[in-house]
Amino acid sequence: MNRTCLCIEEGLSLTCHCVDVPVSQREMLCSGKNTNKELRIMGDTDRQKTLLERSQIFRDIHGHNKRYILLLGNAGMGKTTLIKKLFLDWSTDCIPQFDFVFVLDKKALFLTRPCYSLQTLLLNLSSFVPPCLDPDAVYAQILAASKRVLLIFDGFEELRDYEILIQTQDRDLMTSLQKDSKAGMFTVRQLYSAILQRALLPDCTLLLTSRPRGAASQLLRRVNSILEVCGFSTSDIETYLSRYFTDPVLRASALDCLKNSSYLHLLCWNPGLCRLVCMVLEHSKTLGAPPRTLTELCHQVLCLKLEKSKMETQVQTQTSLPSVKGNQSLSNIQTQIRPDARRRRQRARKNQTKEKNEMEQEERRSVGQEACGVEEKNFMDQLSSLAWETVKANSSILPTGHTLSAKFKDFALRTRLICSHPLRKEPVVPKAKEEEAGRDNPDKKAGDENQNKKGIRGRKAFENVNPSDDCVLFWANPFLQSYLAGVHLSLSRNVSERHFLQALPALSGPKGRRRHQIEEQGLTQRFAVSLLFHNRTLLQRLLSFTKTSFKNTVSKQTLVAKQLQGLLYGDLSPAQILEVCHCMHEASTTYGEGNRGSCSAQLVSHMVENLPAFLSFCGIPLRPPDVFTVKYILEKGGAQGRGFRLDLEDTGIQVSGLRSVVGLNNIKTYRACVADVIALWEQLEESGEEELLQQAVSRLELYPLKITQVCHVEHLAKLVDIHVHKRLSDSCTQSDSILAEGVPAIRELRKLEFELGPDRGPLGLPRLWELLPGLMNLQHLDLENNKIGDGGSEMLANTLITLPSLEILNLSQNCIGDRGVKNLAPALKSLPKLHSLSLYSNMISDEGAEKLASVLPLMASLTDLDVKYNKLTDVGAISLGASLRNCRNIKTLRMWNQCIPYGVFERLKQQDSRILWH
Numbered sequence: 044m045n046r047t048c049l050c051i052e053e054g055l056s057l058t059c060h061c062v063d064v065p066v067s068q069r070e071m072l073c074s075g076k077n078t079n080k081e082l083r084i085m086g087d088t089d090r091q092k093t094l095l096e097r098s099q100i101f102r103d104i105h106g107h108n109k110r111y112i113l114l115l116g117n118a119g120m121g122k123t124t125l126i127k128k129l130f131l132d133w134s135t136d137c138i139p140q141f142d143f144v145f146v147l148d149k150k151a152l153f154l155t156r157p158c159y160s161l162q163t164l165l166l167n168l169s170s171f172v173p174p175c176l177d178p179d180a181v182y183a184q185i186l187a188a189s190k191r192v193l194l195i196f197d198g199f200e201e202l203r204d205y206e207i208l209i210q211t212q213d214r215d216l217m218t219s220l221q222k223d224s225k226a227g228m229f230t231v232r233q234l235y236s237a238i239l240q241r242a243l244l245p246d247c248t249l250l251l252t253s254r255p256r257g258a259a260s261q262l263l264r265r266v267n268s269i270l271e272v273c274g275f276s277t278s279d280i281e282t283y284l285s286r287y288f289t290d291p292v293l294r295a296s297a298l299d300c301l302k303n304s305s306y307l308h309l310l311c312w313n314p315g316l317c318r319l320v321c322m323v324l325e326h327s328k329t330l331g332a333p334p335r336t337l338t339e340l341c342h343q344v345l346c347l348k349l350e351k352s353k354m355e356t357q358v359q360t361q362t363s364l365p366s367v368k369g370n371q372s373l374s375n376i377q378t379q380i381r382p383d384a385r386r387r388r389q390r391a392r393k394n395q396t397k398e399k400n401e402m403e404q405e406e407r408r409s410v411g412q413e414a415c416g417v418e419e420k421n422f423m424d425q426l427s428s429l430a431w432e433t434v435k436a437n438s439s440i441l442p443t444g445h446t447l448s449a450k451f452k453d454f455a456l457r458t459r460l461i462c463s464h465p466l467r468k469e470p471v472v473p474k475a476k477e478e479e480a481g482r483d484n485p486d487k488k489a490g491d492e493n494q495n496k497k498g499i500r501g502r503k504a505f506e507n508v509n510p511s512d513d514c515v516l517f518w519a520n521p522f523l524q525s526y527l528a529g530v531h532l533s534l535s536r537n538v539s540e541r542h543f544l545q546a547l548p549a550l551s552g553p554k555g556r557r558r559h560q561i562e563e564q565g566l567t568q569r570f571a572v573s574l575l576f577h578n579r580t581l582l583q584r585l586l587s588f589t590k591t592s593f594k595n596t597v598s599k600q601t602l603v604a605k606q607l608q609g610l611l612y613g614d615l616s617p618a619q620i621l622e623v624c625h626c627m628h629e630a631s632t633t634y635g636e637g638n639r640g641s642c643s644a645q646l647v648s649h650m651v652e653n654l655p656a657f658l659s660f661c662g663i664p665l666r667p668p669d670v671f672t673v674k675y676i677l678e679k680g681g682a683q684g685r686g687f688r689l690d691l692e693d694t695g696i697q698v699s700g701l702r703s704v705v706g707l708n709n710i711k712t713y714r715a716c717v718a719d720v721i722a723l724w725e726q727l728e729e730s731g732e733e734e735l736l737q738q739a740v741s742r743l744e745l746y747p748l749k750i751t752q753v754c755h756v757e758h759l760a761k762l763v764d765i766h767v768h769k770r771l772s773d774s775c776t777q778s779d780s781i782l783a784e785g786v787p788a789i790r791e792l793r794k795l796e797f798e799l800g801p802d803r804g805p806l807g808l809p810r811l812w813e814l815l816p817g818l819m820n821l822q823h824l825d826l827e828n829n830k831i832g833d834g835g836s837e838m839l840a841n842t843l844i845t846l847p848s849l850e851i852l853n854l855s856q857n858c859i860g861d862r863g864v865k866n867l868a869p870a871l872k873s874l875p876k877l878h879s880l881s882l883y884s885n886m887i888s889d890e891g892a893e894k895l896a897s898v899l900p901l902m903a904s905l906t907d908l909d910v911k912y913n914k915l916t917d918v919g920a921i922s923l924g925a926s927l928r929n930c931r932n933i934k935t936l937r938m939w940n941q942c943i944p945y946g947v948f949e950r951l952k953q954q955d956s957r958i959l960w961h
C-alpha cells in the first residue's frame with residue numbers, strides 16, 4: 044500500500060513533493076436567532092486556533108476516537124493527497140489504532156449489478172487495495188475487529204451525493220445486508236448506503252471527503268467532526284517550489300516570478316493551482332510572459348500538455364517503446380510497477396537521457412508554435428463539448444452513454460486531460476488454487492512464472508478484467524475541465540446565444556440569485572466570458588476555428604456586453620457581484636487584441652461606475668484569489684473617483700487580504716471579523732506602518748453591530764478594551780497617538796443587537812455585562828430572547844447605569860420575573876434618555892408590575908412601555924394604569940395578557956387611550 048499510494052500525480056511523489064498542510068476544524072452553529080445549525084465561516088484568527096495536524100484527525104481533545112468525520116475542500120485543495128498521506132502514515136504505523144484502511148471511490152457506483160458483498164467491496168473494489176491471498180480469513184478479521192477499521196469515501200464532489208445515499212432506506216435490504224454481508228447479491232450503491240447509515244461495520248471509523256457544496260443537513264447531523272483542508276501559506280508555497288524545482292536556476296526564477304506577480308502567488312494558495320503555476324513557470328522561457336489570469340494559466344497548461352503528448356508520441360514511435368495500453372494512464376502504471384522492474388526501467392532510461400534532453404530542448408523550442416494538428420483540434424472540440432456536459436451535470440466523470448472512438452480516447456488519455464479509473468479487479472485466486480490450476484494447465488503456469496520474473500507478480504489483482512468496459516473516465520483536473528467547458532460555451536457554433544446566456548447566472552441579474560452556484564459552473568462562466576475577449580491567434584493553436592465560429596463569438600461578445608451594461612448591481616447578491624468581478628478581471632486582463640481589449644476595458648469602467656457604494660460580500664467565503672479580484676475592481680473604481688464602504692464580515696478573509704484592501708485610498712469604511720481587525724492592527728503596529736494603521740483604525744465601521752456567535756462577544760470585549768485603554772497592548776506604545784481618542788468605531792457605536800438566543804445567550808452575557816460600560820454612546824440595546832432571567836438582571840442593572848445615552852432597551856423574552864424588575868427599577872429611572880422599554884413576554888406578575896408602576900413617573904423621557912404577555916393580573920394592570928396618569932410623556936402602554944380579565948382591561952383602555960392591546 045505504501046508503494047501504491049506514493050504517487051501524487053504523474054511525476055510527483057508524496058515523499059518528495061508533498062507539503063504538510065494542516066486541516067482546520069469547522070463548526071456547525073446556529074446563527075443569531077435561527078435555530079437551524081449551519082456551517083460557520085470562521086474568521087482567520089479563530090481559524091488559526093482550530094488547526095489540526097494529520098495525527099490529530101482521528102482523535103478529539105479528550106483523546107477519544109472520532110467515528111464519523113467529514114473532510115471538506117474545494118477542487119484541487121488536496122483532499123485526495125491528504126488521504127494518500129494518511130495511507131502512508133498508516134503503512135509506517137503512525138496511525139496504530141487501525142488494522143485495516145480502505146478507500147471507497149464514488150466511481151465504483153457505476154457498477155450497478157447486484158453481485159457484490161461487503162467482502163468483495165472491500166477486498167476487490169476499494170482503491171489502492173493490495174492483493175489478498177486469503178480473503179475469507181482477512182474478512183473474518185475485519186468483522187471481528189471492526190473498531191479497528193477505517194473506511195474512507197473519496198471522489199464525491201457534492202455533499203448531496205452522500206445525502207442521497209443516507210436517505211435511501213429499505214428496511215428489508217438492510218436486514219438482509221446485516222444478516223449476510225458475504226452474499227454476493229448487492230449493488231455497490233446498496234453497500235455504500237448501508238455503510239454510511241451504520242448498518243454495516245457500525246463500529247468502524249468513517250472519513251468522507253467532499254467539496255463543500257450542496258445541502259446535506261442529514262449528513263451534517265450524523266458526522267461528529269467536520270474538517271477542512273487549508274490552502275498553502277506563503278511558506279508552504281516556497282517549500283513546494285523548492286521541492287518542485289530541483290534546478291536552482293529554475294527555482295530562483297520561479298520564485299522571482301511569483302514575487303512579481305501577486306495574482307499567481309495568490310492562486311498558489313490552492314495546491315492544485317500551485318501545481319499548474321509551477322508547470323508553466325518551468326517553461327516560462329519559451330512560453331513568454333507569465334499568465335495574469337486563470338484563463339491564461341489554463342490556456343498555457345493546455346498547450347504544454349498537448350506539446351508533451353505530441354513529443355511523447357514522437358519518441359514512442361522513434362524508440363518503439365510500448366505505447367500506453369488501453370485506458371491506463373502512465374501514472375497508474377508507474378505506481379504499480381514493482382521496484383526491481385522500476386530499477387531496470389531506470390537503467391534503460393539512463394541510456395535515453397541524451398535523447399530526452401534533446402527532446403526537451405526541442406519541446407521548449409516548439410512550445411509557442413502550433414500545438415495541435417487538425418485531428419487534435421477536432422478532438423479538443425469534442426473534449427470541450429464533453430467538458431460542458433460534465434460541468435452541467437456537476438460531475439467530473441464522463442457520461443457513460445457516449446461511444447467514444449478509440450482514437451479520441453487514446454488522445455484524451457495521452458494528453459492526461461482525462462484519466463481512467465479501473466472499476467473491477469480480477470478476484471485474487473488463493474495461492475493453493477493457483478498452484479492447482481497451474482498443475483492442470485502447464486502453459487498458464489509457465490506464463491505466470493514469466494510474469495513473476497518480470498517482477499509484476501500480484502499486479503493482476505489491480506488490473507481490469509476488460510479494459511474497455513470496466514473503467515470510468517474522468518477529468519484529471521477540475522480547472523482544465525471548466526476551462527474547456529468555457530471554450531465550448533463561448534466558441535462553439537452549436538451553443539446558441541440563448542443557451543450561452545443561460546449558462547451565465549451571474550449575468551442574469553437578480554433572477555440568477557435563486558440558482559445554487561456550483562464552483563465549476565462559476566469557473567466556467569468566468570472562462571466563457573473571458574475567452575470572448577481572448578487573443579484568437581493563441582486560441583487557434585488549440586482549437587479549430589472557422590469564419591463562422593469567429594462571427595458567432597462576436598455576437599456573443601455583444602450579447603455579454605449588453606447584459607453587463609444592463610445589470611442593476613444594487614440588486615445582485617454578494618456571490619453574484621463577486622462572480623461579475625471575476626469575469627471582468629479575467630476578460631480585461633487576459634491577452635486582448637485591438638478593439639476587443641478596449642471593449643472589455645469599457646465594460647470594467649461601466650461596472651465600477653455602477654457598483655453600489657456599500658459593497659457587501661457578507662456570508663460568502665473570500666479566498667486569496669477572490670480578494671485579489673475584488674481589490675482589482677476597487678482600484679479601477681478608485682481611478683474613476685469612486686469610493687466604497689466594504690462589508691467583509693463572515694467571509695473568512697485572511698488578515699493579509701484584509702490588509703491589502705483596507706489600505707486602498709478609495710475605501711471609506713470597512714467591516715470585518717473584529718478579531719481579524721485587531722490582528723491586523725497589531726501587525727501594522729509591530730511593523731511600524733503608522734499611516735496604514737491610522738487608516739485601518741479610522742475606517743473601521745461597526746454600526747449596527749449584531750452579535751450572533753459567542754466568539755463575537757469575546758472579540759468585541761477585546762476591542763472595547765483597546766478603546767478604553769487607548770492602546771493596542773501594554774507593551775506597544777507606537778499606536779498611542781492614533782488611539783488617543785480611543786477607537787472611533789466604538790465611540791460611534793449607537794446600536795447593539797445581542798442575538799445569541801436562549802441556549803447560548805447565558806454563555807455570552809457575563810462578558811457583555813463587562814464590556815457594556817465601554818460603549819458610552821450606545822443608544823439602542825437589543826437583548827431580546829437571551830434568557831437573562833432574574834439572576835442576570837442584577838448584572839444588567841449595574842451596567843445600565845453606565846449607559847447615559849441609552850434611548851431604546853429591548854428586554855423581551857428573557858425570563859425576567861418580579862425579582863428582576865426590582866433589580867432593574869433603580870437603574871431604569873437613572874437613564875435620562877430612555878424613551879422605549881420592552882419587557883414583552885417575561886414573567887412579571889403583580890408585584891413586579893407594582894414596582895414598575897412606582898418608578899414609571901420617575902422615567903421622565905419614557906414614551907413607550909411594553910409589558911404584554913407577562914403574568915400580571917387585574918391588580919398589576921390597575922397599578923400601572925393609575926401610575927400612567929402621572930406620566931405625561933408616555934404615549935403607549937401595552938400590557939395585555941390572558942390573566943387580566945377582559946372587562947378590566949377594556950375599562951382601563953377607556954380611562955386612558957394610551958393603553959393598547961397590541
Ligand SMILES: Nc1ncnc2c1ncn2[C@@H]1O[C@H](COP(=O)(O)OP(=O)(O)OP(=O)(O)O)[C@@H](O)[C@H]1O
Nearest residue numbers: 052060061062118119120121122123124314315318
Ligand atoms: N499537500 C500537498 N502537497 C503538494 N501538492 C499537493 C498537496 N495537495 C494537493 N497537491 C497538488 O494538488 C493536486 C490536486 O490535489 P487533490 O487531487 O488532492 O485535490 P482534491 O481536493 O482531492 O481535488 P478534487 O476535489 O478535484 O478531487 C494534486 O494532484 C497535487 O499536485
